[in-house]
Amino acid sequence: MINNLTTTVSNDSETLNNICQRCSSSIKQVEDDDVCPICFEQWTISGQHRVVSTYCGHLFGKICIEKWLRTTPNCPQCQSRAKRRDLRRIYCRTIQAVDTSERDNAIRERDFERKTRRKLEYEKAEQQLAYDTLREQFKHLQIENDRLLKLTQRMNNIETTTNESLRLLPNGPAPIPSINIQLETVIKIPEGLCRVLAYVPSHQWLFISQPKNNALHRDYGIKKINLVNNIHTSEYISLHHTKPIRDIQLHGDFILSCSWDKTLRIYNYIENTSTLVCECTAQVWSCAWNFDDPNIIYAGLNNGQIQVFDRRQVHQNETLSLSSTSPILCLEYITKNSNFNSSGLLVGSNDKSGFYQYISNHEHHFYELPLNKNLFGLHYNATTNHLLASFRPQSNPTRYELYKLIIKSDPSFNISLQLIQTFIGSSINLILSRSKILDKNFQIYIITSDNGSHGIELWNIRQSIDKPSFKLSTQCDIIDICLTQEYLCLLADNQIRLYKWT
The missing domain is CATH 3.30.40.10 (Zinc/RING finger domain, C3HC4 (zinc finger))
Known part of the structure; x- marks a missing residue:
């Protein structure tokens, strides 16, 4: 046994030495x-x-x-x-x-190539953004050009038809056609608080501002009504306003809306996307596009000021002061046309009105218009070059004055008004309704709301001004008026009434 143990130890020692x-x-x-x-x-x-x-x-x-x-x-x-x-x-x-x-040189070259590629990709992204912006501007210019061409063609047709009528009637001018207005349908809007109408001719859509009640909060947007075939309300579009909408303006595929929640918003109604929100310094009562440069938008505030926003630099805005403490009730941008050789912003408040001539994005020249106080509405018709001013005196009936705008640019720019007619309306006007100048069947009409009889009044400017040419009872107070290809649209607080006008 001892010999075996000795042999084992010897073998282990040999193995350990080999490993070492x-x-x-x-x-x-x-x-x-x-x-x-x-x-x-x-x-x-x-x-x-x-x-x-x-x-x-x-x-x-x-x-x-x-x-x-x-x-x-x-x-x-x-x-x-x-x-x-x-x-x-x-x-x-x-x-x-x-x-x-x-290898090290190759690595350095690789790193340099990567850096160069990143720089080129960044430059490419900048160029793509600039290209998209220019393409959008080009699209807006095309739309505006088409609108002006249609307007010019329409004016030429009116002039041709009028001259032909006068030629065929040697004893005097063409007779005044009778007015035939029939109710087509009434669309109820249970939410109420409707305020503004807007019409899209290319799609035959009608937009109505209204609230939308839900469990969490009240949202303000627009109701879309399709006038093609069977008239029906297709959808509600939320504009994400938290207080009532005061004005909406259309340009191309975009809606410009303003509200008492101190915001100005742009919404693409084709793609159903919100594209811009502008924070204003006060409640907004009116808004307008700059049709010469759609990147410029205007907001009329309740403190008598106008904020000018550039969609490319929203946080940098300009303020135009009307030197008035009353809300800016009306904003309307006028483009150059055959009757008006300058572009600018028409502005109206309760105690002062004027025209801001558009020079550039950051330059507007102001010219005061000689209009009386107690103004509550302005409407310009580019086809006829007429301006309708609505007044609500404290103790007198409502008064509507029809003017022609006159521009003089030689030796210096100047704008003035030529009074054509004065129309006396209802003695009761409890709401800030919108009166309109409409041309129908080669006639020019003034359409106003009549709170006294709960209806509207139509005035043909070629007829006597002592009384309206036509009175229509609607059984409700009309707030806004719009004329489409087929219908006369009258908006009340909780309904829209569509009439056939033949």
């Missing part, structure tokens, strides 16, 4: 080879894996020993203290190192 010899041989081979003892890769003479020495004299690849010392402050070979600041680059010819200069 192999380890020593491996260590010697590692030390003799020109490789890093951490990653067993060859050293280089440049780059991140160039050969460096620790304070104790052992050699390593630079990136390998730096990573090692981040976690262990000892030399991997002898376990002596080592620090990163003690690392020294070794210049020794006896050490064979891989020449990685070509």
